[in-house]
Amino acid sequence: MPRLNRVHLLAAAAMTAAVAVGSSTLGPVRSGVDEEPADVPVANQSDGDEMQAWIDDTIAGMSLEEKVGQIFVTYAYGPSADSAHPDNVTEFGVETPAEVVQRYHLGGVIYFNWTDSFEDPVQVAGLSNGLQEAALSSGAEIPLMISTDQEQGIVTRFREPATQLPGSMALGAGRNRDDARTAAAITGQELRAVGINQDFAPVADVNVNPANPVIGVRSFSSDPALVSELVTAQVEGYQDSAVRELTVSSAIKHFPGHGDTNQDSHDAMPEIDHTREEWEELDAPPFAAAIAAGADTVMTGHILMPELDDSGLPATLSPTVLTGLLRDQLGFEGVISTDSLQMQGVRNEVADERIPVLALQAGADQLLMPQYLDVAVDAVLAAVESGELTESRIEESVRRVLAMKWQRGVISDPLVDVDRVAEFVGNADHLAAAQQITDHTTIAMRNDAGLLPADAPASALVTGPDTTALAALADSLSQRGVQVRQHLTSASPTAAEIDEAVGAAAEHDMTIALTNAAWNESRAGQRELVRSLAGSDASLIAVATRDPYDAAYVEEATTWLATHSIGAQAMESLTRVVLGEIAPVGTLPVTVPAPDDPDTASYPFGHGLTWSVTG
Template structure:
């Protein structure tokens, strides 16, 4: 699979990636003759390697008040050097992700801080670039519609190509760790936290696409031009109706159910050579009879199941230690100690970094944790960094960023992949495609950006087009305004986003009001396809994404430029008939 992918990449992309991988900027150079050794590190330096957290600011050396508030220093570089961090994770809310060149310069500055202080070990620098619903990197980075859309496309080659492009663009910006893909099998339609982040409700389809993305991230180019994958969330977060960010979900799968439903994507990812696996803050009492501990703190799950049974030898990351799912039972100083005892290697985003580090150091000095146990995790972390080319060359060529990030061939590939994912669920009286081009179209519903993006693409094809975004929870006034506008348009396209959720029931009211106008209505689920089961419309489509690339594919389908090729990667339940599906797994119409 990886060899086929490499043969498809253009010479221009190969050479650009090679430049980025090989170049060392004037900002700093790595000492390639010095390989970090665990035995040369102090205990504090070794413990620091176990932690990955964020820092605030767009420049490594620019003060940010939040750094002083949370870490006691002013700049991101000082956060790295003070705590001997093993890695940094970026978010938009940390003011770290403005534009690709800025990210590359920030990466170099952070690596300079790491390689000139403490044990002089280069950083893991990462983010959650899952694509689709979880997209962090700034444009012009190439956007894809996300996992469930890839599940609708059914193509491992497309999944691999998407990951390869994402990984190569990340590496050009100095990021070497992607906390992706999600290997969770979304068997519970009420899941509030996974949903379209999952490839499918089918374990085998999810397993094939998870493994394909591991290959794409890690095997599509030389190690110095790829990123580590971190498959999440072990042992499987797909069958829950609670969010582990705000609660501690309990999943009642027994051993047989876990083997059949949850384990396949993780097994295949390990076979594919994933560098890392991330734990889930969930309780699975039938797999671990301990007193309600989340899997992140469970030796049975992380050591017994993941390492001993599945044979994983790479790096185990915890999910964020700020999340309520792991903080409910223990103080912040205790959580990282329990995670290490369970088998974790990297402790992600503790609620209080100083408290967490002191907790681990104190546990070693008291004998609760052996220094050998710390050394084992540090060795795994160094092996990951070495294998991914981070130790030899942590810096990137900022001048190469514009040639790689958002390259024309990447954008073309993204559009072609997305064109194979749009799914037509219902098409009464051949409402689609629009063989007779409407003179006027209203585009309304959830999402200012999605409504605007689709309206632009419809307008570019000729019709007079009115965008009218009404949000996730439209008011009665907004619904009336949309219905009035629909009465004056030839056809209305209404976008829904998680309309199946109780809090978003007003979106269903909007669809019903539009239908009552007597004018043609096309409904489109731009997130979970489950919306199509809870509101009636003569035409229903699913894009699984509100990204502009998905709105372009949708416009192509509406006007008959392409046939909808996607097949449902999950069944869509029928709320009026409990236990039955409105649209079964694999359903998809075409022309």
Template sequence: MSPKTRTRRAATALSALAVGAVAITATGGASGPQRPADILQDMTLEEKVGQLFVTYAYGRTADTAHPKNQEEFGVDTPAQVVQKYHLGGIIHFTWTDSLHDPVQIAELSNGLQEAAVDSGAGVPLLISTDQEQGQVTRIGEPATQFPGNMALGAGRSPEDAERAAAITGQELRAMGLNLDFAPSGDVNVNPSNPVIGVRSFSSDPALAAQLTAAQVRGYEDSAGPGETVSGSVKHFPGHGDTNQDSHTSLPVIEHDRQQWEQLDAPPFREAIGAGTDAVMSAHIVVPKLDDSGEPSTLSPNVLTGMLRDELGFQGVIITDSLQMEGVRQEHPDAEIPVLALKAGADLLLMPKDLQTAIDGVIGAVRSGELSEQRIDESVQRVLALKAARGVLDDPFVDVSRVDQVVGSQEHRDAAQAITDRTTTLLRNDGVLPLQPPARMFVTGAGDEATAALAERIGARGPQTSALDTGLQPTPEQIAQAVEQAQQHDVTVVLTNAAWNEDNAAQRDLVRALQETGKPVVAVAVRDPYDAAHVDVPAWIATYSDKPVAMESLAKVLFGETTPVGKLPVPVPDPNRPGTDAYPFGHGLGW
């Protein structure tokens, strides 16, 4: 079925919904006769509850039969999952076989929207993913790639942050996605944070707030309603000061009220001021702010008291994944979505067992634990968001335009220029810039990163070879790297979270390469904290291992550009607690 045919079919099915829909604001008001309340009145309780859930389905087309759908949802295809549960939204991952190439994604989006429009209440879907860029990137090339938040923090440019989000959002919308779970507004004040790190713009709350608000504007205000996506700032009330991962445990953050106001709240305040459509909750406990003992996702004090009442947020609150251990430790799966709704959440993301979760909510309404009015409040917010983004008006995309938008030369050029302004030179004892040597060796963590850098160095003349030694190189791999380094004039070694004790062998690799007597340039392609752990004459931070960052790195290595990035976090000295090896704002040039 062609996009035009789908659009005509959708227009017929949505005639009762879309009259005046584009005039509906994010707060639920309308200048025309149709409001979310008008849509709501024709929905059954089951259809209303379905609108509050966002989950995944398996398959590269809406009509692809996949055994995992039958196993988890009792139906065969993604379209049947949407129709069976009256879903409000779908989230895509690579592991659900949903993300292959831009045209396929667009066709899948249209098929899913057709399923939603042709069933139940006929309300189109929120189609989402986590396209934060950098470390968390669900859709790879040919979609335009950026180095991620901490790199943008090093660049210090709100204009660049906004442009990066605008390009990301417009490409997502061209593929039929209309909700991006980004940006991360977490302020990464804990260098040992295993789950945020480079996903954060900075350890400085003012800089993080400035860039968070810029990205909200980029996602939501850079084009018309049918060309932008909803941003979803995460993870409220702030996941930046923990050394635990809420995917596998329940972190406790001991910030008191003053610390929260100064450190964690500013990015969320600024994002709300910029008009963010959605905020995602964190599965963390904040005992000095909330004495309930519940993770924030299930806490009325946090979601209603702090986010709604104190910060004045009136948009959609979405939970982080309800499959994560941080929210599942104290309650059965049927109760978790009920508690989240009672706390103030509107959208319930990825419950462990969708049928159990839906039955739990419906049962709570029928027993009186939840009022249907409470359900209606959240459904109206969800419908208002869909209307504000033009999803109710026209949920379909023109597949023939996808390749004109996604990964366009204009977007790729902008991404490269932005990335060029983020590379940070931390140390340079007369090593850089390089005069192109005859032979260069690239080694360290990351098959794709080492290959991409070697390719870009080779394009500049030197004979170049690459060896990926992984996150935890073995003694045999280190010996192999040393042998190859001795046969080359210069070695560039990439480190990835070498500060982590689990990856300490990366430090052994760097030291062994240094002992060859050949010039060595070390590059932290994730957290810049690595630079304090090994004494090397030249250290660079790229905050990303994406090819776009490796091109920027090559330019710096050979002096084609002057590094202008400044550290957005301090790099602590592991041998002198309380002191920094490289302070916030540090960055060399030439």
């Protein structure tokens, strides 16, 4: 897919900024979860003095190895702190997660599904407590930052029964500051209930490239003003609460901005050709807004921006970017975390033993997931020994990490009450709020034939490439008495699959075809499926369940909706819109360009149909 013209985007951003920020839904924050938000902890001088005294005393008693350990964050395999796992032996030389923490004096641990960190909420809470006890019983006896990537939407580690909420672009479609804040507050409370105290979210990237393979719907919008407003709301939701122990540190990402690339930094080094002026107008505002809101952490991106730094170093390793722009220009005083140091975007350019040293020289404080932890730790120790890094430079980062732990209440209250996990995780209030928020995010892009809203049909065919979405949509329709047939296709349906779907559609009163990134050439078969259904006698409703760009590729379909999600809440909201139980109120947070002419908008920013409903 071609990239939108940047001049057009900057002009559009300037014109829409006042509309986006001035919208009545982007007004004063009302959480609905925490009605009396407090200032960020350590808001008075006496608290600050107490924190600084503790930090000074703690650092004075730490060995160099313990100081270096505080700046590293990695994963460990196993559902409990004492679970022996062969991959721990292979990667870290010890058997259990607790031993990984103790051997390397880690400052933090990050949870993933593939490390068996998430089985159920009570298990996660037990794992967190076990790791904290391991940290508190060894070395400098400092509790851990325990983190994960719970952006919601397509990047969700903590799954059901945890509350599932709309991802960023869905919230951008809703354009509701209260909803964005509440979503973050719920997410943060549920994470903290199981011992996770740092969330690598929200995404502050402005997604101006429809072909972006790694950001896309993880971004709130292509408009920097809208991204700034919603990022700020989420930082507040994660971090501001009358009860500090119900908050988590937010980490805005991926500085200096990953929104205008057609490469994935997990696999390669993306290069973004924004000028300094374009960066300041397009990429920088959300980061500046989040910093002003008090974000604890900024995560770096493994990207090249030659107009910002012509050294050839990725942003993660660039003093010009991290110190010159982030620290000096934007005034960020918190913790700078690298993105995963296992990503090829940084490893393709620099040897593993050099990456942590260069990242520290650039200004990073948390070094996330080096490919070989022992090599990385030894490299930093050797750099201090040789004088390439000073111990005082290490201490600068340790001070920031310790301050974050203090401010987030990790030092005072590192353990969680396992018996109270169910009070927070997936509770009835959270689930109801999640559905209400999701109801604000569905976009009606086309309704040329006036098909919507529709009466409940006797029967419906639901087809598409995602088992989760089909099952959830079928369940929602079935609850309303509709006889539903599910027709699962491959990511790019074959001619045989398409023929089968067209035949099945003829036997049903309504057909709902779900697409997922059909704009991608590797999934072009989805377009043919929708096109064939539109050319049949089927009463067709096409739904873009990920990027809204799909709608521009099949003009033959005259009814298009967008949900930005395949989750159960999104499918319930879709059903409510289709059957006239609620009106669609979402509007496009991005411009949808014509497939063959990126300067022409098939659907402009802010587009969204609505209609009145009764009952």
